[in-house]
Amino acid sequence: MFLFLFLLWLLLSLVLVAVLSFLFLRQWLLGRKNKLHTSSENGINVGIFHPYCNAGGGGERVLWCAVRALQEKYQNARMVIYTGDIDASPNSILQKAKNVFNIAVDSDNVKFVFLKQRHWIEAKNYPHFTLLGQSIGSMVVGLEALCRFPPDIYIDTMGYAFTYPLFRYLAQSKVGCYVHYPVISTDMLKRVQQRQMSHNNKKYVARNPFLTWTKLAYYRLFSRMYKWVGCCAETIMVNSSWTENHILQLWDVPFKTHRVYPPCEVSHLKSLQHTEKGDEFIILSVGQFRPEKDHPLQLQAIYELRTLLAQDEALWNQIKLVIVGSCRNEDDYERLKNMQDLTKHLSLENNVQFSVNVPYEDLLKLYQTAHIGIHTMWNEHFGIGIVESMAAGLIMVAHKSGGPLLDIVETSAGSQNGFLATDAVEYAENILNIIVNNSEMNGIRNAARASVERFSEQEFEKNFLRAVSTLFTNN
């Protein structure tokens, strides 16, 4: 009895302490938030969470484009970027944005808060329960950001959803986010349920029914929490149809969810002059030598094309598949070697050329002389390489799945901007159609070049500003 009372008392005091510290922290943060305002008369403080802002990848192009757009539209907003790149200086970060992306932001109106706790969100620290570990880790980092600078508007551009309730409930910030990738997906749940092995479902888990059950319960609970924290955002941007479908399944707030394609640099490709040689049909494939790119399917397609062209030896001799790709490591070189062997095995060596690690200028020349682009990866989430090839004026034959199907290639008459295929024969038929009906392809080429405008920086800025505008009203 005494023990029971004691435990009850302990529990109550813990709850009381938690509530009191929440209220105290909140009071302190609101005071601090107000203080930040007296120095800038009726300005709005915008905090952008991007712990890896100096990485120079596609996610960072989104960040800098967004910052520039916000600066232009909201002159009275003060921009602060929360980053963990403590070894870089503000100037070097902005210089890199200029050099890598050719995006110049106004350096007078962007400050940095350098976070010392970023190591909390690195996956390598959490060999088990990675999802939960990283999520709690991101709350620690988020809390540091929040205490250092409580903003009026908080925008997360890296998808750390577990930081949203902190900003929303502790500092009463308005929250917006840009999601590249859901941290958990219904596919992951399905794999565990069907007890399939994969990189995030180890063999001993897949084999053991009890572990599978536990893991499923863990994933389910996690998806619930993910939904709750995600819904703390007032506006949610997703980078593609693929991500949109997943986020709609998980968070289920369609009225707050907006598809905003990330900006691609296509204008210089669109202005490339096309100088195809009359006596050669070049089919260009651009992509790393990674297994999921499915280069063997490209070789099989060319093999089938030869069968279709059995009557026309002369035309066959004009066809050339140029496979451009980069090799990052031993495994990539190994795959390249296998592909070269397969080429010989299919006796295609006169019609297939491999170009490894070509400089960008040479790639531009290839874009100018090629007729057709080929892409064979199944279920690619987007396919920036396809967008670039289309911008450069190639007629694309892409895989009928994922991003190419949902976002990029349109095949209905009237608005056709490319072709889709699934198996080697279909690829070959489409390629033959393009070659034989070459004179009719200009319409498709023009449509393709015009359609990539949907992925331009201007289009991104317009849609981004529209999606975040609700955060700026009543402020």
Ligand SMILES: *[C@@H]1O[C@H](CO)[C@@H](O)[C@H](O)[C@H]1NC(C)=O
């Ligand atoms: C969205 O982000 C994911 C993860 O970074 C990436 O795989 C995908 O290509 C992106 N989509 C677009 C349209 O860039």
Ligand SMILES: *[C@@H]1O[C@H](CO)[C@@H](O)[C@H](O)[C@H]1NC(C)=O
């Ligand atoms: C060329 O175009 C015509 C009309 O669109 C089509 O019927 C024909 O099948 C095409 N040729 C090939 C080889 O696909």
